[in-house]
Amino acid sequence: MPAVRKKPATSKRSTGTPDRILDVAGRLMQTRGYNGFSYADVAAEIGITKASLHHHFSTKAVLGAAILERYARGFRAALAAIDAAGLGAPLRLERYARLHAKVLRQDRLCLCGILAAEYLTLPAPMQRTIRAFFADNERWLARVIGEGRSGGSLHPQGSDEQVALMLLGGLEGAMLVAWPLKDMASFAASARRLLASLGGPANRRG
Amino acid sequence: MPAVRKKPATSKRSTGTPDRILDVAGRLMQTRGYNGFSYADVAAEIGITKASLHHHFSTKAVLGAAILERYARGFRAALAAIDAAGLGAPLRLERYARLHAKVLRQDRLCLCGILAAEYLTLPAPMQRTIRAFFADNERWLARVIGEGRSGGSLHPQGSDEQVALMLLGGLEGAMLVAWPLKDMASFAASARRLLASLGGPANRRG
């Protein structure tokens, strides 16, 4: 049961612990996957014991779900922020691609991408969140593509949904292929090619 | 006398064991990842003990490397077969995409795709093989794209290497996104969109 955090001043070392756990374990999940880190890893890095970790997150499944939901929430917020900026469709898609680029630049993979690879081994709640993340992204992309198409700023082939799927998969895959070599340039090039294939105004060559 | 490998003359039940191990463990690696299966899993499914497994593949790293190398070898052979068919660039790329579709239709992920997600946790030899697999695919794709471009059957934007990278990442990512829902149709649609973006003869937009 979540207490109403009203501890502003004194003990700063204890109040921040759940967030520190989410940060550290989240980074490990984005670099090594759910099956690639242990409670012992997290505890050692933070400087508490495994038992204390269990005090804040009763099981690994609970911790994993918390990290994943926080990530998905942050991504949805980023999409809302893009929408709120009042840009045209091509620029919104470019910002979308930049969201992924930012993750890779931090030496991380998209959390939902790396977890999709481990999908069959994950607890059911995490599986559901991953599917919802992809579905949300597809919907958002399809909407932006549709707006660009009807507004004349994009001229893609295929349905909005098909193009959205290609874009989502294309960016996730570009991260995955760039990951072993930490090759930011290859990701950026792929992202640019994908966006250019939508027939936006800045990319009509010849 | 070829001391390298003895021939499967008669007793098929014992000589077949290493291959059965590679088949079973390979399927597990393509569905659950390297960290998602154990020697116990493989032994139980085959019906031998863990100790017998170690007799054939001394360590899990050795087994993993053997599976990965066999997979990469098979993929290279498939690329050679595509080349040997004497097709034009667009049809060769379509066959390439179908290689990936076939894997997904077997309810598996591209081995190198799933392992790329686990990259940081893998033994160094496997890491090297994964990088080589991607590099091989990029080279092959870039060559085919270059041939299509100079032959006039493809009109892609961007350099051959950039387009190759987009295609490779796009297909790997399309598999990854389709994986949780086992959604063959979404993979097929993404693959078609990706190929269409190369400006092949059947896809020239006005």
Add this chain to the structure above:
DNA sequence: GTATCCATACCTACTAGTAGGTAGATTCGG
């Protein structure tokens, strides 16, 4: 004010189970 009470956060020390891996005996085909 101070004594009690309670919740939070942390600890030490443990459990059962599983991971990969090994030693040595046995089985069995050629």
Add this chain to the structure above:
DNA sequence: CCGAATCTACCTACTAGTAGGTATGGATAC
């Protein structure tokens, strides 16, 4: 007989998770 293939029986290290205790910092009762 030889040797590959397999077994039983084990090991050590590590996994997630638990039991039970300690220190601290408010609240509240007297």
